Amino acid sequence: MSKPSHYGVVLYPGFQLLDVAGPLDCLNLLSLNDDIKLSILSSTLDPVQTLPKSSFSQSMVPTHTFDTAPEDIEVLLVPGGLGAREESNIQPAIDYVRKVYPRLQYLITVCTGSAVVAKAGVLDGVRATSNKAAFEWVRSVRPQVKWEKKARWVVDGNIWTSSGISAGMDVTYAYVGKLYGEEVAQNIADRSEYMRNKDPSFDPFADMY
Amino acid sequence: MSKPSHYGVVLYPGFQLLDVAGPLDCLNLLSLNDDIKLSILSSTLDPVQTLPKSSFSQSMVPTHTFDTAPEDIEVLLVPGGLGAREESNIQPAIDYVRKVYPRLQYLITVCTGSAVVAKAGVLDGVRATSNKAAFEWVRSVRPQVKWEKKARWVVDGNIWTSSGISAGMDVTYAYVGKLYGEEVAQNIADRSEYMRNKDPSFDPFADMY
Numbered sequence: 103m104s105k106p107s108h109y110g111v112v113l114y115p116g117f118q119l120l121d122v123a124g125p126l127d128c129l130n131l132l133s134l135n136d137d138i139k140l141s142i143l144s145s146t147l148d149p150v151q152t153l154p155k156s157s158f159s160q161s162m163v164p165t166h167t168f169d170t171a172p173e174d175i176e177v178l179l180v181p182g183g184l185g186a187r188e189e190s191n192i193q194p195a196i197d198y199v200r201k202v203y204p205r206l207q208y209l210i211t212v213c214t215g216s217a218v219v220a221k222a223g224v225l226d227g228v229r230a231t232s233n234k235a236a237f238e239w240v241r242s243v244r245p246q247v248k249w250e251k252k253a254r255w256v257v258d259g260n261i262w263t264s265s266g267i268s269a270g271m272d273v274t275y276a277y278v279g280k281l282y283g284e285e286v287a288q289n290i291a292d293r294s295e296y297m298r299n300k301d302p303s304f305d306p307f308a309d310m311y
Numbered sequence: 312m313s314k315p316s317h318y319g320v321v322l323y324p325g326f327q328l329l330d331v332a333g334p335l336d337c338l339n340l341l342s343l344n345d346d347i348k349l350s351i352l353s354s355t356l357d358p359v360q361t362l363p364k365s366s367f368s369q370s371m372v373p374t375h376t377f378d379t380a381p382e383d384i385e386v387l388l389v390p391g392g393l394g395a396r397e398e399s400n401i402q403p404a405i406d407y408v409r410k411v412y413p414r415l416q417y418l419i420t421v422c423t424g425s426a427v428v429a430k431a432g433v434l435d436g437v438r439a440t441s442n443k444a445a446f447e448w449v450r451s452v453r454p455q456v457k458w459e460k461k462a463r464w465v466v467d468g469n470i471w472t473s474s475g476i477s478a479g480m481d482v483t484y485a486y487v488g489k490l491y492g493e494e495v496a497q498n499i500a501d502r503s504e505y506m507r508n509k510d511p512s513f514d515p516f517a518d519m520y
Contacts, residue, residue: 118336119335119339120332120333123328123332123369124329126328127328127329127332129367130327130361130367133367139367140367142369149372157349158318158348158349159349160335160339160349160351160371160372162371162372163369163371265504266503267503267504267505268480268503269504292444293444293476294329294475294477295442295443295474295475295476295516296477297506297508297515306506307501310501
C-alpha cells in the first residue's frame with residue numbers, strides 16, 4: 103500500500119485545539135523522517151479561533167481556503183469542537199468534505215468531527231463513532247450512520263472515526279501504524295512519551311453518559 | 312489559595328505543538344466554567360511556526376510580544392520543541408522568563424521547555440525534569456538544576472516541570488486538580504476522554520534512553 107504524502111486538516115471557528123494538535127503532532131514527528139506535507143484549510147485565510155468571543159482562545163493559520171485547496175490532498179483530518187454545533191461555522195467544511203471525499207485515500211475524524219462529515223453524507227451506512235458526552239446529539243444529526251457508542255475508534259473502509267478529543271491521538275497512532283508500520287508509530291509515541299490505548303474496543307468513557 | 316485567572320504561554324520558532332496544545336486544551340475546557348484569560352506571547356506578533364522551513368508545519372498567532380506582555384500574567388506555560396536547541400530561537404523567551412518569574416504565581420514547563428527556563432537561571436537548585444530522549448542535553452544546559460530523570464512531572468515550590476511532550480497534559484491536569492479541585496480536573500479529563508497518568512513517579516519512558 104502506498105504511503106500518503108499530502109495531508110489536509112479542516113479548521114472552522116470553535117474547533118477543539120487538541121482534536122487538531124493531537125493528530126498533527128504525531129504527524130509532525132513522522133514528518134521528521136517521512137516526506138509528507140500539510141495543507142491547513144478553512145473558509146478564509148484568516149486565523150481561526152478555538153473559542154471565538156472568549157478571553158481564552160487560540161488561533162491557527164490556514165494555508166489555503168476550501169476554494170483554493172490543493173487537489174492532491176490524500177488524507178483529510180476533520181476535528182470536532184463546540185463550533186460544530188452551529189451550522190454556519192461548519193457549512194463550508196461540510197461542502198468541502200462532500201466534494202473531496204471521492205478522491206481521498208483516507209478520512210480521519212476526531213470527536214464531533216464525525217458529525218461534520220456525517221452531515222456531508224459520507225458516513226451513510228458506515229460504522230462510526232464520536233465523542234461520548236455529545237453522542238446523542240451526533241446520532242440525531244445523521245441517523246443513517248451506523249453509530250457505535252462503545253469504541254475508542256472505528257475503521258470502516260477508508261474512514262477512521264474516533265471518540266472524544268484525546269482519542270484523536272490513539273486513532274492517529276493506529277493509522278500511522280497501519281500505513282507506515284507499527285514500529286514507526288510506537289517509536290513516535292515513545293518520543294512523545296504518549297501512553298497509547300491500542301485497543302479500539304477499550305472505551306472507558308462510553309458508559310459515563 | 313486564590314485561583315489564578317491570567318495565563319500566558321510562550322511561543323518560539325520550532326515549538327512542539329502538543330507541548331502547547333495539550334495543556335491549553337485542558338485549560339480551554341476549564342475556561343468554559345472558570346473566568347480565565349490567556350495571553351499568547353512571542354518575540355513578534357507574526358504567526359509562530361512549529362517546523363519552520365518544513366512542508367509539514369503549523370502556526371499559532373501571538374496576542375502580545377514579550378515587550379508588550381500584560382504585567383498581570385500569573386501562570387506562565389513554557390513549551391519545548393526542536394527549536395529550543397537553537398539559542399537564537401529561544402533567547403527572547405529566556406530573557407522574558409528571567410524578567411517575569413519573580414512576579415509569577417506558577418511556572419509550568421513541558422518537555423525541553425525546562426531547558427528554556429533553566430537557561431533563564433530560575434531552576435538553579437530546583438528539582439526539575441524534562442524529555443527523556445533529550446535528557447542528557449538538558450542536563451548539560453544547566454547542571455546547577457537538580458535534574459530528576461525518572462518522573463512524569465516534578466513540583467518544587469511554584470515550578471511544575473514535566474517530562475516529554477504528552478506529559479504536559481498530565482502535569483496540567485495535576486495542576487488544575489491542585490488549584491481548582493480534583494473533581495474539576497477529572498471532569499475535564501473525562502470530557503476530553505483523556506486517560507490520565509496521575510502518579511508523578513510513574514515514568515515508563517525514563518529507562519528507554
